[in-house]
Amino acid sequence: MKTQVKALVVGGGAVGTSIAYHLAKAGWDDVMLLERDELTSGSTWHAAGLLPLFNMSYATTHIHKYSVDFYKQLEEETGLNAGFAVVGNLRMAQTQERMDEYMLYASTAETCDVSYEWLTPDQIKERWPLINTEDLKGAIYHTEDGYINPADVTQAMAKGARQRGVMIERKWQADAFHWNGEAWEVTCSKMLEKGGNLVPSDEQVVITAEHVVTASGNHAQRTAKMLGIKFPAIPVEHQFIVMDQDPSLVEFRKNGGVEHPVVRDADAQSYVREERGGWILGVYEKGAPAVFEHGVPDSFRAxxxxxxxxxIEEQYMAMIHRVPSCEESGLKDDFNGPICYTPDGNPLVGPAPGLRNMWLAEGFSFGITAAGGTGYYLAQMMVDGEAEIDMASLDPKRYSQNWMTTEFAARKNEECYNHVYVLHHPDEEREACRPLRTAPAYDRQKARGAQFGWVNGWERPNYYGPLDAPDSFDHDSRSFRRGAWWQYAVEEAKAIREGVGLIDATAFTKHVVKGPGATAFLDWFTCNKLPRVGRINLTYALTSHGTTRTEYTIVRQAENEYYCVSAGAWTEYDADFLRKAAEDKLDEFGYIEIQDVTTQWGVFAIAGPKSRDVLNAVIKDADPTTALSNKRFPWLSARQIELGMCPVNAIRVAYTGELGWELHHPMEMQNYLFDLLEEAGKPHGMKLVGARAQNWLRQEKSYRAFGTELGRDATPLEADLPRFVDLEKDFHGKAKLVETGVRVKCCTVLIDGPDDADPWGREALYTEDGTRVGRLTSGGYSVHFGKSIGMCYVPSELAVEGTKLRVKIQDKLWDAVVTCDSPYDPKNEVIRKDG
Known part of the structure; x- marks a missing residue:
């Protein structure tokens, strides 16, 4: 057994074998895979093997599509038949709202080249007469996917990996991980059979690996403890049953009927597929419990x-309703096994928090579907430094080490399981484990009608609904069109454009970077000029490929002290990247101190033509009438001010594009400041404003947002932000940024869309002649222009004011036109307003 390798993959399920295969295919010739039992002995062996392309996530759709395409060519390469039945996937809808969901998904699918067909109930009945269609509205049908034998596809990938030089060692368990400063030393024990259990023997080896990948499936919590970190990958019970032969199905096939596609009855929380003349029924029911919260018992194997x-009685009866001929079929076999989940259903793929060269591939609830693509894109990240798609939505650090617990993960994973077939509105908010992280003003905001969203555990107002609404108002008002919340957001957006509004931005990520090396480090770490003391600047930290890794608003508080503000959803993601980069440059730049102060400072953003008037009423200054004037407090500057008894680090910037300030205040004084501002705002009609209105307003200013327009698949130049890139200096990622050039460009479009809907930011874009040319990254409604608005990436030659495009909304193409950058107040006269 070799004891020194380039990469060690821990886990021999479908995901682990795919990663080993793709690392070898990408050129690493010293790869080893360890499996504590036999290949496929974890969740892989009892998986149903479905390959659904349906997914609302851009990154996950790419991963699933790669898997489907990859599995089709495995037999040619390895000689092993993976058992891929390309029967298609029929996803049925019993309601118009479900059809609305499919229409939104379909537009997303087009941007990833995933084909589909629309079928009416009559067309379904004509092709598959055993299906009862009397209560259906229609269906979306994928012809390219189907189901596969999980064990066979895993063995095929394993053979392909061996053919490329991968060493696969079975019955070896990783028992300890130690980073020696240059590589990982992994202590491994030989596993022995004893009384039907697997137990570690006295035979041990230490494998030294430059890189380690964990793909430990249900054993994820054991892995997390050995690594000294936390990640929310905990299994949930998943049941499916295999039925005896259905005589009607046997007769249908005997008479030339083609095999049924995988039939998904989403409104009945179940899927059905053929199995040797009978049926398999799989369900995603309520009440399925999380298991192995603290680790898998040694006695639990396959x-x-x-x-x-x-x-699952309700789902079983629903199947009989959908396929009446199965009622007389008996129960042939049943499966109830652990399937690992995460709180949002996306796996954890990428670098482990705080660790070097440790890669996670954990929490796969759809592991067979995702295995091929995960191996492909993770290998790109490891070998090339970045994947060709933005993998941030799968990054393990989206769940912070500071607040994520076992209880949180278990309860959220149970919720995620029973939400598999729940309607996934774009404005979806799930209720389990909430509220968890609340700023002090939470109760005051709730009393004023706040309907909250969830951001990195924080409760953040999305909008303010009716004061007499029950707690369920937000849930009841969701829609794939303009929900009942829409008019409230319109009024909030108008308040900022016409008067004044107050936004809670406490969830912002905040870091202090200081020390003798801080200035030199940040100058290299970010692509824009650093601000002078007392000023601010918008800048970007880039990946090694020159794409956007993080967006920062940097306030220079002293010669070598900086206050860095970034997106609230990405606190640990940003912190990990910042700290590792500083450690790498310690010898070059000297001592740098980095403090995460997110929970120390609350943030209120006040904006609108009357915002200065509100602040003037409470500011304590020798001359309060001029304290906030352009002369004393210019745009893009920062000052320490006093509002009543509250010390405030005020920044003159507004994400809404109006006159305004961000008021960073001590968290413990938030309620005092809230009450003070609320009282001062009454004479000016100040309105409390949520994140949805703010999102619309920032699009009117063409302000790019991290996670939508800004990410690891486009450079700041492609985001059309050359004014924030200083090519006269050296910075991380510069060479690749210049080499990449501008492949596509970000722009803003105004849309003459339907009267009852706006885009959500995942729709396909076409030219007038029907050529698909890009996709929306953001969408919403513009109160200034009175129509839908969106931001997008298209070829550079189309990102020109006046270019006519079409955007697909609700399965129809609607006229859109590229507008100028910052179509609202393009000269920034409003935001610079003096007073």
């Missing part, structure tokens, strides 16, 4: 739990 038929 085992199952007892079937709980009462828990």
């Amino acid at each position: 085992d199952l739990f007892p079937l709980d038929l009462e828990r």
Whole structure:
């Protein structure tokens, strides 16, 4: 057994074998895979093997599509048939709202080259007469996917990996990980059979690996403890049953009927597929419990739990309704096994928080579908430094080490499981484990009608609904069109454009970077000029490929002290990158101190033509009438001021594009400041404003947002932000930024869309002649222009004011036109207003 390798993959399921295969294919010739038992002995062996392309996530759709395409060519390469039945995937809808969901998904699918067809109930019945269609509205049908044998595809990838030089060692368990400063030393024990259990023997080896990948499936919590970190990958019970032969199905096939596609009855929380003349029924029911919260018992191997038929009785009866001929079929077999989940259903793929060269591939609830693509894109990240798509939405650091717990993960994973077939509105907010992280003003905001969203655990107002609304108002008002919340957001956006509004931005990520090396480090770390003391600047930290890794607003508080503000959803993601970069440059730049002060400072953003009037009423200054004037407090500057008894680090900037300030204040004084501002705002009609209105307003100013317009698949130059890139200096990622050039360009479009809907920011874009040319990254409604608005990436030659495009909304193409950058107040006269 080799004891020194380039990369060690821990876990021999479908995901682990795919990663080993793709690392070898990408050129690493010293790769080893360890499996504590036999290949496929974890969740892989009892997976149903479905390959659904349906997904609302851009990155995950790419991953699934790669898997489907990859599995089709495995037999040619390895000689092993992976058992891929390309029967298609029929996803049915019982309601118009479900069809609305499919229409939004379909537009997203087009941007990833995933094909589909629309079928009416009559067309479904004509092709598959055993299906009861009387209560259906229609269906979306994918012809390219179907189902596969999980064990066979895993063995095929394993053979392909061996053919490329990968060493696969079975019955070896990783027991400890130690980073020696240059590589990982992994202590491994030989596993022995004893009384039906697997137990570690006294035989041990230490494998030294430059890189380690963990793909430990249900054993994720054991892996996390060995690494000294936390990640929310905890299994949930998943049940499916195999039925005896259905005589009607046997007769249908005997008479030339083609095999049924995988039939997904989303409104009945179930899927059905053929199995040797009978049917398999799989369900995603309520009440399925999380298991192995603290680790898998040594006695649990390729085992199952007892079937709980009462828990799935409703779904079983729904299947009989959907396929009446199955009613007389008996139960042939049943499966109730652990499937790992995460709170949002996306796996954890990427660098482990705080660790060097440790890569996670954990929490795969759809592991067979995702295995091929995960191996492909993770190998790109490891070998090339970045993947060709933005993988941030799968990054393990989206769940912070500071607040994520076992209880949180278990309860959210149970919720995620029973939400698999729940309608996934774009404005979806899930209720489990909330509220968890609340700023002091939470109760005051809730009392004023706040309907909250979830951002990195924080409760943040999305909008303010009716004061007499029950807590369920937000849930009841969601829609794929303009929900009941829409008019409230319109009024909030108008308040900022016409008067004054107050936004809670406490969730912002905040870091202090200081020390003798801080200035030299940040100058190299970011692509824009650093601001002078007392001033601010917008800048970007880039990846090694020159794409956008993080967006920062940097306030220079002293010669070598900086206050860095970034997106609230990405606190640990930003902190990890910042700290590792500083450590790498310690010898070059000297001592740098980095403090995460996110929970120390609350933030209120006040904006609108009357915002100065509100602040003038409470500011304590020798001359309060001029304290906030352009002369004493110019645009893009920062000052320490006093509002009543509250010390405030005020920044003159506004994400809404109006006259305004961000008021960074001590968290413990937030309620005092809220009350003070609310009282001062009454004479001016100040309105509390949520994140949805703010999102619309920033699009009117063409302000790019990290996670939508800004990400690891486009450079700041492609985001059309050359004014924030100083090519006269050296900075991380500069060479690749210049080499990449401008492949596509970001621009803003105004849309003559439907009367009852706006884009959400995932729709396909076309030219007038029907050529698909890009996709929206953001969408919403413009109160200034009275029509839909969006931001997008298109070829550079189309990103020109006046270019006519078309955007697909609700399966129809609507006229759109490229507008100028910052179509509202393009000269920034409003935001610079003096007083």
